Amino acid sequence: MIKVILWDIDGTLLNFKIAEKVAFFACCKDLGIQNTTEEMLGRYSAINHIYWQKLERNEITKKEVLEGRFIEFFTKEMDLVKEKKSTLLLPQNGKTIEEIAVAFNAEYQKKLGDTSVYNPYGKEIVEACQGKYKQYIVTNGTSTAQHRKLKNSGLEHMVDGWFISDEIGIEKPNIGFFDAVWAKIGPYKKEEVLIVGDSLTSDIRGGNNAGILTCWYNPDGLPNLQKEPVAYEITDLKQIEDILEKEERL
């Protein structure tokens, strides 16, 4: 029987793509970066994804992710400008790409937390589980962005607590992240805890490392290329109700 649900937020309870898009274009506007396009956002997003995966494998530091992704994006975009394949216009204020990237990231962290749009049934499922299960947020984001998201989405009043990798000092899927969770919420049996997340490499692998039940939220029906063992796979957050019911009968 499940007693505790560990929720990922980005791409699981909340729609990360919308928040990313709004924050990206708002930061460009504020920093005087012009002629931006959807294609640029797509190129940035792909770079961002690679950086976070490197962090999950402990190949780089959080700082290298946060600033490095924007340094790489602006550098590559300037190369594309030379080839006339990009229209991006950086401000002519004597700042280097590194300086622009650092300023961009600082602003981006704030803006990323300002747009909180739930995925379908995200809010409803957390509300439905209130009082029946202990619910905790487990997220790899930054302290600045994630606290704003918790506040703006109302999640801070709906869940029993949160664990932010920035504050713990280690990311999912590392077992150290989950050790910090147990230290605070325990003791529970491993089969009483379910992690729900959209990432195979952080949420599901993390859950497997911790020995708890896993639920992969896979709304786009992506293939499990990593062949990561998954206890439950869902395309709709409403399906969690069936899982909780089923576990209750076991």
Ligand SMILES: [Mg+2]
């Ligand atoms: Mg996620």
